[in-house]
Amino acid sequence: MRMLVVWCPDWPVVAAGAAGGLPPQTPIAVVLANRVLACSATARSRGVRRGMRRREAQSCCTDLQVFVADPDRDTTSFEPVAAAVEELAPGVEIIRPGLVAVPARGPVGYFGGEELAAERLVDQVASRTGVECQVGVADGLFAAVLAAHRGTLVPEGGSAEFLAPMPINELAAFVSQVGLDRTGPNAVGRSNGKGPDGKRHVPGELIAHQVELVDLLRRLGLRTLGAFAALAEHEVASRFGADAVLAHRLAGGVAQRPPDRRKAPPELVIAQVLDPPADRVDTVAFAARMAAQRLHELLGSYGLACTRLAIDAETEHGERHSRVWRCAEPLTVGGIADRVRWQLDGWLRTARLKSGVSLVRLWPEEVVDGRSLQLELFAGGGATAADDERAGRALLRVQSLLGPEGVSTPLLDGGRGPAQRVNTVAWGDERVARFGPELPWPGQLLRPSPSTVLAEPAPIRVVDARSEPVALTERYRLTAPPVHAVVNGTLRAVLGWAGPWTIDRQPSMAGGSLRLARMQILLEKSAGELALLLRTSGDRWLVEGIYD
């Protein structure tokens, strides 16, 4: 297959220079593990070479700007270049940052010739992104990449001839970037060698094999691709193994595989125009239902489902409100419709939207593979799945009134005090403990825990027999046993007490140790007893919890 390859020379250097805002003629080197990975033309002219040690390179070229290799930077900054190529030639494959392949037939036919197409692409990339690039056209990806490196157009059927004088080392360099398609070009269901993040992964052992093979071939006297290709395939197969056969085919200019064409990311935003603008909940609900249906069908056609939905509403007077709904499980069509309706209902009722809604936009912020939308697997362990769903809907309804943080489900967590031992997770979020509740927590209070934990601890005065306040000494002891306590202005006799127990013995920033301790105290009441959990706060005692 005839391929057109666009190559940006020294891409890591270009990306690093752009990120650092340096002019193109600056000598730049990108280093990985203290070795030069790539260098700019200026640096190369001063003697910097690939594989040099950093210090060595800096001694060749004293004003060398050194950057650490960053694959993410290379990938993200290459995106505009790929997009520029894509504008003229759809269906590009990004082989690696700096190298784009596209089937030649489309652009060549459209622009009326290979030279014209190559010229247009170079112009396009330069005008859109200001990046220099070279274009190569040949039969097969391997020959096209080498042609791009040399900026030549190989005539049709001339790949073998073009490759013949090339050094055998090119084989190892190519395989380390693109990999070998072991299953062959016509195999059904072949993997395209991409990892879950969409990046191409070439296994390390494959590269090592190829480097070894190339080294062996060189020592055998096969210095060029042509010499290797001249061997008969069965001879290569019997002597060097399956990977060598693939390499042999590459060297002979036999097409390896068709390009893995990239698809433009689909437009997933749904905009529902309401004409006339809706200011009543029932009309809004109808529109919400329609928008939800459309979004669901759109996502379904791509095999996706939504787990984070942003709802935007615009009114006829130009007000704009937006809220993101998170969801632990993919949204069904009913789920989307409910959320849109509740959200708009909430906005209209609380007069956040002062005029009628004219536009509703649904924006799937996070999508997952639609296959995970198997509702029966998501039963929360309730009596029935229907009960769980009913409860979930009620909670979502409350969230639409109070906001996503208004409803939470508690989760036991690691911690010492009764308040720290509970982690409240907003409904819909994943229930994950911050700390391990099963870890040992020295100083954690034992059962029973107070059934009332005051969000704002109330002050209490604890006094001894001489009506002096009971305080805590430097050694975490009470100055005297408590005899009375004053709660809310009432003097009560102490019937029992225990403690103090230290909470945290970390010294405070001020130098002196911050004395924090808890104690339990049992007070007399008109009927029965009042059990309290106290905590120190400076020199005072606070009621942290009530055992009631």
Place this chain on the structure above:
Amino acid sequence: MSVSVTSLATRGVPPGAVRVASELTEAPADLAVGRVLPVRAELADLLPLGGLRRGSTISVRGSNSLLLALLATATTSGSWAAVVGLPDLGLVAAAELGVALQRLAVVPKPGAELVSVVAALLDGMDLVVVNAAGLGRAGRRGSELAKRLSARARHRGAVLISAGEWPGADLELSCTELRWSGLRMGRGYLAEGELVISATGRGAATRYREHSAVLPCAAGTNPANPNSAAPTWTGPAGSVVEEWAPVESLIAAVG
């Protein structure tokens, strides 16, 4: 209430016959078909049907432990519960009393939306606990709103539990006395609380009951004896006990 159930059977009332209204709610199969949500064994005697009848309103006063204990068995057997307007509720204590926290939703601050939040929750939850003080702020309208919420609970088959007095509650449970064991002067640790609970109500619950329940360590739910577990504390508790032991005996001698 097994007494009345058996008496009903022995009297040989034919099915479909006219019966006393209060007996109608006590159909023997109620607990089995889920008309009544189960409660902890020590509270069962207190409730007219031995559980929380769906559609009823129960007001609980004087004890958060009692409130949480009412939710325990129902949530572990698959019912959902929500707590509205009680930000100070001890959720660790809830777990210790046997509440399944994964089926407990908390709305700590409903603010002005209290009534709509409770109404929405009654649609989907089996048990809704609401702080009656939130309605009290609505003044005279509060009692009207309370009746509307009770009616909604009745209609939806949910159990509305109010923390505090609730106008027109079917059953009122109030903790009149609470005594603790385990804590002494300068040592020990709170071990068990004994609640004295009085129940009054309408319909089947007209009869006044008084009952004492031991919480939260009843029924062997707490394997650790608090007193034996006390030495695991890392604080200098042991030394304090030693130091104060003579003082305590002194107090005892004086007192």
